[in-house]
Amino acid sequence: MTAQSLSRPLSSGQMPPARLLRIGATLLLIVAVGLFAAMAPGFATASNLADVAEQSTVLALLAFGMTLVVIAGGPDVVRGGIDLSLGANLGLCDALYAAMSNAGHGDGTSALVAVGAGAAVGLVNAVAIIRFGVPPLLATLASMNACAGLELVVTQNTVLTTDSPLLGIVAGPGALGLSTTDWILVAMTAALLLVMHATPVGLRLRAVGLHPRAARAAGLPVAAMGAGAYVAAGTLAGLAAIVQAARLSGSSPGSGDILLSVVLTSLLGVVFSRRLQPTIGGTLAAVLFIGCLVNGFQLVNVSSYWVNGIEGVLILSVVALRSLLQRPG
Amino acid sequence: MNDQAGEAALSLQGLVKRFGATRALDGASLVVRRGSLHGLIGQNGAGKSTIVKILNGLLQPDSGSIAIDGRQVVDASPRLIERLGVHIIHQEPMLVPGFTVAEALFLGDEPRLGAGRSPVVSWRTMRRCAEEAIASRFGLALRGDTPLDQLGAAERQIVQITRSLLKAPRVLVFDEPTASLVRSEANRLFAIIRRLREEGAAVLYVSHYLEEVRDLCDTVTVLRNGRDVATLDPARTSVAGMAALMVDRDLGAMFPTRSSLPGAPLLEARGLGRSGAFADLSFTLRAGEILGLTGLVGSGAKELVAALFGLAPADRGTLLLHGRAVMPASPSEAVGLGIGLVPEDRRRNGVALDASVAENATLPGLVRFVRRFLLDRGREQEAVRGLIARLAIKTPGPDAPVGALSGGNQQKVSLAKWLGTGATLFLLDEPTVAVDVAAKVEIYRLLADLAAGGAGILLLSSDLAELRGLADRILVMHRGRLVAELRAADATADEILTAASGGAAGSAPDGIAA
Structure with a gap:
């Protein structure tokens, strides 16, 4: 029998590092918003904040998808769940919607094709990863490339301008002075929060991601749930594509160039959660944080290109902090 | 054997399971009766884990029969087995890290709001049921929302067991439950x-x-080479008797007889200390001597070994090696001084599992085989074959990956790598943990041979039988101090335990197996 040290409850005077990180991140968010409110004219107005939400909706839907994939695949950045194809999938679905719409198809058909294509990409990822055991990083890197190529096939690398009743509604005003896009964000957030926290799905997905053998021992369909997360993420990319089409009035090359922000917000969202785990709420906080940064920089006339640099630094910091916290001993 | 026990709850008859040419099970049978505690023992490879996997529904036997409560089970899937009421408490807990007690207990079977059919989970009911389940069965007041990582290993085991009990099990299987x-x-x-x-x-x-099995069980089945060789009453059998059945030979010679008289001082510590770890340690290790070292968690014994190998150097006192003052500041310096370490966690620190036996065995002294900047593979191979023969390492060949060997043989490779470097001082940290009896015997013989050849061996161990059987003297540490130096031949387990726990007589302290 070995003499072995055991994990013990933290002594009462000591702040758990996870909590410290969450408080620090929240403070940073408050400071950033406070700074912009003080320095940028018009930042802290209701209409501007509604704009921030509107501009963040596409990113939020993709980041929600990434969050589901990370929950079901495990938090390890290299071996765990990740979907690099989400951005390219968005671009492809956007182009498909615009092309279908321009070819004279109705909104219903065009939207179905766009969302269906997104789900299909998710299914391809799921089959490659769950059925054939390809590491998620590689499988989705490949499907990212395939999506980007297909998008070029559809658009011939040109801007597809399109207009349709559906896009008009999505971009148009909704209830309470908010745009329909704002309401889409609210509705999707609420729906996902409900599914992940009120039903057993969230708990079970976490089990599948963190300890698949335990999940199997508990009788859960581990493979199906893992696959479901990729399909759900692809479907969310398809939905985001319709919002994107409404915002851009069609599709333009490079519109799917959003991957880094998706990765960042799903990673950053972890520090806003109580147990340092990916959650829908944490991801939303991270998305709005990045949205405020972009918007605030614009208002104080700092080039938005700086935001890319800041995003890179944030990714490195979050991953480094998490590795530090998880290092044994 | 056990006349008061009830009818057979689980009956395995003539199980055979082949993997390629090897027979993991070769006609194993056992019957577990209701209201009885049935022990299953055997060396690594005897077929214990194959039986557990079959009971889990993860493996199907090639032939033989399984009956649960008198009902024959065919094509058992994990689900079917669980429905029939067989639950396994795994060695490695099947608990999701980061979950709370309540979540871990009810994963997959979450209480719902309303009539229980609604899709909405009632987290309140879940927490309350979890607290009640644990309190009623174990009298333990655990809050349902406590994260598992704030629990001790035993409490996590309790959660694991409670999870099985919630499903009203007919048969419970404990697979090495005390390992951690x-x-x-x-x-x-x-x-x-x-x-x-x-x-x-x-x-x-x-x-x-x-010892556990003897103290706990009513009936014990001994497996050897995939077959049940004996079913016995532990009250009427000694531990040595059980071990003898496992290895098919008498265990009287488990520890080699050692005749050599210790020679000149090889390592002398004078007032050695490292702040926060240990202080004022003075002892001498002679050439040809095996010096036992033991202590509880936090005694500083592990830290002393780390200091001697330069991992966390001492900051006070002096250290003489062959009469020369030294103080290794890094492992490479220690290796240069002829010190070798066989670390506790061999799979992580002792050997490179994916590398071959040859690569592992020659790694520390690789420079010996360099001729004009190039590695002389022929000489390396020759040396490796010598080491394999000398240590009786059971391997398909020098090029087999170490990960494919048994635990005992991995440990021999971990030791072999120092033999070629001309090391004279060997530091061993729990060398026989999770090593089967036969390999233990060989490792003991090897250490005795090394000592007979003039090496000095510092053996850090929590296994009192090992310390008393193998060492010449035993140093006992407590809270960073040396509290006892005992002659192994006269030391009793009580004496060692008493010293290790700081003199509080009588009580068996944590972490040391008597």
Whole structure:
């Protein structure tokens, strides 16, 4: 029998590092918003904040998808769940919607094709990863490339301008002075929060991601749930594509160039959660944080290109902090 | 054998399981009766884990029959087995990290709001049921929302067991449940298991620890080479008797007889200390001597070994090696001085599992085989074959990956790598943990041979039988100080335990197996 040290409850005077990180991140968010409110004219107005939400909706839907994939695949950045194809999938679905719409198809058909294509990409990822055991990083890197190529096939690398009743509604005003896009964000957030926290799905997905053998021992369909997360993420990319089409009035090359922000917000969202785990709420906080940064920089006339640099630094910091916290001993 | 036990709850008859040419099970049978605690022992490779996997539904036997409560089971899937009431408490807990107690208990079977059919989970009910389940069965007040990582190993085991109990099990299988528990936690677990027996459960208890099995079980089945070679009453059998059945030879010669008289001082410590770890340590290790070292967690014994190998150097006192003052500041310096370490966690620190036996064995002294900047593979191979023969390492060949060897043979490779470097001082940290009896015997013989050849050996161990059987003297540490130096031949287990726990006589402290 070995003499072995055991994990013990933290002594009462000591702040758990996870909590410290969450408080620090929240403070940073408050400071950033406070700074912009003080320095940028018009930042802290209701209409501007509604704009921030509107501009963040596409990113939020993709980041929600990434969050589901990370929950079901495990938090390890290299071996765990990740979907690099989400951005390219968005671009492809956007182009498909615009092309279908321009070819004279109705909104219903065009939207179905766009969302269906997104789900299909998710299914391809799921089959490659769950059925054939390809590491998620590689499988989705490949499907990212395939999506980007297909998008070029559809658009011939040109801007597809399109207009349709559906896009008009999505971009148009909704209830309470908010745009329909704002309401889409609210509705999707609420729906996902409900599914992940009120039903057993969230708990079970976490089990599948963190300890698949335990999940199997508990009788859960581990493979199906893992696959479901990729399909759900692809479907969310398809939905985001319709919002994107409404915002851009069609599709333009490079519109799917959003991957880094998706990765960042799903990673950053972890520090806003109580147990340092990916959650829908944490991801939303991270998305709005990045949205405020972009918007605030614009208002104080700092080039938005700086935001890319800041995003890179944030990714490195979050991953480094998490590795530090998880290092044994 | 056990006349008061009830009808057969689990009956395995003539199980055969082949993997390629090897027979993992070769006609194994055992019967676990209701209200009895049935031990299953055997060396690594005897077929214990194959039986557990078959009971889990993860493997199908090639032939033989399984009956649960008298009903024949065919094509058992994990789900079917669980429905029939067989639950396995795995060695490695099947608990999701980051989950709370309540989440871990009810994963997959979450209480719902309303009539129980709604899709909405009632987290309140879940927490309350979890607290009640644990309190009613174990008298333990655990909050349902406590994260598992704030629990001790024994409490996590309790959560795991409660999870199985919630499903009203007919048969409970414990697979090495104490491997990660310290003594007091293990005792708590034994009390729990005994209570389960009183309540009429049929328990199959699989373990390496023969003392545990003897003290706990009503009946013991011994597996050897995939067959049940004996079913015996532990009250009428000694541990040595059980071990003898496992290895098919007498265990009287488990520890080699050592005749050599220790020679000149090889290592002398004078007032050695490292702040926060240990202080004022003075001792001498002579050439040809095996010096035992033991202590509880936090005694500083592990830290002393780390200091001697330059991992966390001492900051006070002097150290003489062959009469020369030294103080290794890094492992490479220690290796240069002829010091070798066989670390506790061999799979992580002792060997490179994916590298071959040859690569592992020659790694520290690789420079010996360099001729004009190039590695002389022929000479390396020759040296490796010599080491394999000398240590009796059971390997398909020098090029086989170490990960494919058994635990005992991995440990021999971990030791072999120092033999070629001309090391004279060997530091061993728990060298026989999770090593089967036969490999243990060989490692003991090897250490005795090394000492007879003039090497000095510092053996850090919590296995008192090992310390008393193998060492010449035993140093006992407590809270960073040397509290006792005992002659191994006269030392009793009580004496060692008493010293290690700081003189509080009588009580068996955590972490040391008597």
